[in-house]
Amino acid sequence: MHLEAILEALQETFPAEKIEGQSLPIGETFVALSPDCIQPAAQVLVERFDLRHLSAITGQDTGSEIELLYHFWDGQGLTLRTSLQREEPHIATVVNLIPGAAFYEREVSEMLGVTFDGCPDRRSLLLPDDWNEEPPMINDRVTE
Amino acid sequence: MLKEPLSFLLTVEGERVVDSVLRLGYVHRGLERLCQERNYVQNLHLVERVCGICSHIHTTTYCQGVEALLGLEVPLRALYLRALLCELERIHSHLLWLGVLAENAGFTTIFMYAWRDREIALDIMDELSGGRVAHAVNILGGVRIDVGEASVASSLMRLDELERRIEVFLGVIQHECTFRARTRNVGHLSAEQVRRYCVVGPVARASGADVDVRRDAPYAAYDRLRFKVITSNEGDVWARALVRTLEAVESVHLCRQLLTELPDGPLSVRAPRRVPPGEVVSRGEAPRGELVYYIRSDGSDKPARIKIRTPTLATLITLPDQLRGVNTADVPVVLAGVDLCISCADR
Amino acid sequence: MLDRIVRWARRKSPWILHFNTGSCNGCDIEILDLLTPRYDVERLGIVKEASPRHADILICTGPVTRQSRDRLRRIYEQMPAPKWVVAVGSCSCSGGVFRGAYNVLGGIDRVLPVDMYMPGCPCRPEAMIDGLARLLETI
Numbered sequence: 012m013h014l015e016a017i018l019e020a021l022q023e024t025f026p027a028e029k030i031e032g033q034s035l036p037i038g039e040t041f042v043a044l045s046p047d048c049i050q051p052a053a054q055v056l057v058e059r060f061d062l063r064h065l066s067a068i069t070g071q072d073t074g075s076e077i078e079l080l081y082h083f084w085d086g087q088g089l090t091l092r093t094s095l096q097r098e099e100p101h102i103a104t105v106v107n108l109i110p111g112a113a114f115y116e117r118e119v120s121e122m123l124g125v126t127f128d129g130c131p132d133r134r135s136l137l138l139p140d141d142w143n144e145e146p147p148m149i150n151d152r153v154t155e
Numbered sequence: 156m157l158k159e160p161l162s163f164l165l166t167v168e169g170e171r172v173v174d175s176v177l178r179l180g181y182v183h184r185g186l187e188r189l190c191q192e193r194n195y196v197q198n199l200h201l202v203e204r205v206c207g208i209c210s211h212i213h214t215t216t217y218c219q220g221v222e223a224l225l226g227l228e229v230p231l232r233a234l235y236l237r238a239l240l241c242e243l244e245r246i247h248s249h250l251l252w253l254g255v256l257a258e259n260a261g262f263t264t265i266f267m268y269a270w271r272d273r274e275i276a277l278d279i280m281d282e283l284s285g286g287r288v289a290h291a292v293n294i295l296g297g298v299r300i301d302v303g304e305a306s307v308a309s310s311l312m313r314l315d316e317l318e319r320r321i322e323v324f325l326g327v328i329q330h331e332c333t334f335r336a337r338t339r340n341v342g343h344l345s346a347e348q349v350r351r352y353c354v355v356g357p358v359a360r361a362s363g364a365d366v367d368v369r370r371d372a373p374y375a376a377y378d379r380l381r382f383k384v385i386t387s388n389e390g391d392v393w394a395r396a397l398v399r400t401l402e403a404v405e406s407v408h409l410c411r412q413l414l415t416e417l418p419d420g421p422l423s424v425r426a427p428r429r430v431p432p433g434e435v436v437s438r439g440e441a442p443r444g445e446l447v448y449y450i451r452s453d454g455s456d457k458p459a460r461i462k463i464r465t466p467t468l469a470t471l472i473t474l475p476d477q478l479r480g481v482n483t484a485d486v487p488v489v490l491a492g493v494d495l496c497i498s499c500a501d502r
Numbered sequence: 503m504l505d506r507i508v509r510w511a512r513r514k515s516p517w518i519l520h521f522n523t524g525s526c527n528g529c530d531i532e533i534l535d536l537l538t539p540r541y542d543v544e545r546l547g548i549v550k551e552a553s554p555r556h557a558d559i560l561i562c563t564g565p566v567t568r569q570s571r572d573r574l575r576r577i578y579e580q581m582p583a584p585k586w587v588v589a590v591g592s593c594s595c596s597g598g599v600f601r602g603a604y605n606v607l608g609g610i611d612r613v614l615p616v617d618m619y620m621p622g623c624p625c626r627p628e629a630m631i632d633g634l635a636r637l638l639e640t641i
Contacts, residue, residue, distance in 0.1 A: 036223035036435045038372055064366075065353050066438075067464035069449045082447065082464075086371035088436055111353030114472050115464070137183040137501055138605075139569045147188050147604050160522055160570060181569045182524045185603040192602070204599050207528025207624060251531065270538035288528045288624050498526045 012062065012087040014040055020055055024048075039088035041080075046093045049081065050103040053091070056083060057108050065109050070119035072097075072150045077123055081105070095125065104130035122148040161497050163490075167483055175478045177471065182501040190461040195221055195295060195430060198458065205463060206499040207288050208248050211240045212441040213463075214293040219374055220437030220450045221295055224430050231376070232420040233297035238375040239413040240280065240292050241439075242406040246317065247276040248442035249403040252494045253324060256396060259487035260337040265327060272320040279310045297423025307414050314414075318407045321400060328396050338393035342477040342489035345390060352476075355469045356444020357402065358493055360386045361394035368440035379416075382409050392492035399494075428456045441466050443494050465499035512558065512584070513641045515547035516634070519557035519581070523574050524606065525564025528624035529591035533561060541627045548634065554580040559637070560614075565593040565600045566607045578614050586617040586637060590630060595619045 014032065022030040025048050032040040044052055056062040062083050069080040077100045081091040095102060104127040105112050116127045117136040124146040135142065160181030166174040186205060190198050202217045203210045215237050222229055250273035257265035277287040284290035284300050292298050302310075327334055344354070346363040359366060367384040369377040385401040387394040430452040437448045444466030453459040470493045477489050522530055536543045537550055551557045554577045566574060578587070589610040592598035597608040610616055617640075620633040 035433075037219065037374075037437055039436045041434075063350055063353070066445060066447045067449070067462065069460070069462040071451065071460040071462070073459075080449065082436060082449070084438070084445075088438075090436065109353065110351045111469065111472060114468055135180070137180040139180060147185060160524075160573075181567060181573075182522070182564070183569070183605050184524055184565065184567060184600045185605040186600070189600065189603045201599050204526040204528070204623075207526045207531060210526075210528070267539055270535065271540060274535075274538075274540050287626065288532060496527065498524075 012085050012089065013060065014087070014089070017056065017060055017062070017089065018042070020059060021052055024051060024055055039090055041090045041092050043092045046095055046102045049079075049091055049093050050105055050108075053081065053105045053108050056089070062089065063109060065105075065112050065115070068112060068115035068119055070123040070125060070148065072123060072148060074150060077125060079119065079125070099126070100124065101126040101128055103128050106130055122146055124149065161495070165478070165483070165486070170482050170484070172478045172481050172483060172486065175475045177474060179471075179497065179501055182498045184502065186502040187461055187463065190458055192457070194428065194456040195458060196428070198461065199293065199295065200291070202461075202463070203289060203291065205465065205502055206496050208251065208496060209244060209441045209443065209446075209499065210289055211244045211292060212439045212446055214291075215241060215375065216437045216439035216446050216448045217450075217461075218293045218295055219439070220435045220448045221430060222426070223435045223437065224433045224450065224452050225295070225426055227296055227424055227426060229297050230421045230424065231418045233422050234376040235413050235417050236298045236300065236302065236422075237293060238377060238380070239302075239410060240284065240290055241375065242409045242413065243276050243280050245406045245442045246321075246403045246410075247273050247280070249399040249406075250276065250321075250324075252399060252442075252491075253396065256338075256392070256488070256491040257334075259491040260334065262334060262337075265324070265334075268320075269324065272317065275313050275317045275320070279313050282306055282309065294423060295426035297421070299422070301422055302414075302417065307417070310414055311411065314407050314410055318404065321403050321407065325400050325404070328393070328400055335393060337485075337488055338391065338396060338492070340391050341481065341485050342392045342492045343390050344473055344477060346388075348473065348476060352473050353469055354444075354473060355466045356441070356494075357395055357398045358470045358473070359444065360384070361398045362390035363388045366445070368438050368445050372438055374437075374439060376413065380409055380412050392488055395492050395494075429454065430456070430458075443467055443496060443499070444469060463502060465496070465502070467494075467496045467500040471495065471500055509641060513638050515549070516558045516638060516641075517549050517551045517556055518559045518561050519551050519554055519577070520561045520563070521574060521577055523562055523564045523570040523594070523610070524567035524600070525591065525593060529563040529593070529622075532624050532627050533563065533590060533630065535627050536630060541631065543631065543634070546631075546634070554578075555582065557581055557585070559586045559588055559634075561588045561590055562594045562610045562614075563590050565597045565603075566610060566613055567605050568607065569605075571607060571613055574610070574613050584641075586641075587614050588618045588620065588633065588637065589616045590620045590622075591625045592621050592623045595621050598623060
């Protein structure tokens, strides 16, 4: 992974963002971006650097916001981090670039209530069809 | 065969599958949420039970992540023992799979032989850890078991026997014409499909992808071991059988290295209960492929978030493509070919 | 007289149906192991059936998840009497490590009457054979 070149390319593509690589274990670099930059950033990674392997999309409720992490990997890890507001969180889908993201987006969608705009498949992945409670991974939820 | 609840809606025209819709979730227990309510030590037992077949790689990947957050250096002997159980688990998982595939293809004899011979690997794990299936070998900071000279000797003997038996299965896969007829050109995935869907593990390697976490981002003791990453360009169920069986042979060689080159030293270092705030992404090569754990700690003794992406989730997504145009009689073979572990996928 | 013959036949050839309601597979692979050459329960007359209509004993593994509850009940109802339910593994006895999870209802006895509990995580094949033998004695 040409990390320096990738960070430069991302800074070029998003001059208004402050692109900084945060080194984290194990062999990872995290880069924070605004939500509307995620899909174009994925395009840069896929089309310019052939970095297509998306290991997972993690969604988490940090209390103040919903954070999404897109974990790319080719021996070294590059994770794109973004924060969405808790009220009706939504972000552009990356499924047209990376079809393998479909299941990950569906899971984040049902677990945290995030809408992936442009994603053709909005069915729940793991939860029962008759699930009518709050998304399970939202933190104010109380388990029995 | 291995009864795991999974729902498939197949649309067929005559004898051919035209489309399929997959429904997961019957084994969804809400594990990730439960992890936030338990402390790091309790979670060790919880993540071990994401999957009974690959329980050890789950705890290994989890421990690695938490140990990185704690800044612990796990002793080398412990890393070797972790890798040893990882490889024994790979052997047992691949033989289990071979039996299931054979049963689904109507070859019950191979199912019986494969599961009989798999008992040898289970015997080794039982002797070393006290458990056939759930080994509970890992603790935060190292391992809780030690291996004496007598166990090393008996394990090496059993490994020789295991290798002889696996060679027989290799012969069946390579030369048995009925097995080839049932698995050749069935469930085909191209190299391009594998890249697009971010497929991992033996399914990806059977379509030419040269990826293996053990080599690309070595963990446990893998940076000190010599092994081959097995790939094939055929991309069908037969190629997956070949890749997995050859991997099982490589795993036997790895187990021999691990047992004969086992370094002296302590088995663990002390791990504090509270984990300083931080984030980590930890990876391991499970028998089914790349396993990813993301862990975020907030300074307490309970994790703020544990995200688990199991390899089966990354291979399941290819099933509709694999099933398109397939004869209904071949559907069980295609399903078996991806080595589904629904309890891993659902968590 | 007929009664004794029927009871003898039932005890000598209990056909089992295995149903996974949310298991991690640990207990399931140990159950399948029973059929393989080392443990070979077929010598006890035990055969694994695919249809509930042919089964005498329902062997359940795993905690009951919301999605599997209705199916579990339906399968039980489809089995002809007399029938027995065996809960294999700690999860099907009580929910095991998953007790308290949002999608887990608990052990099998939340949904069905259980005749034999076999704890263990996973339950070892020897323990299962012992449990089955004890159950057969009561038939």
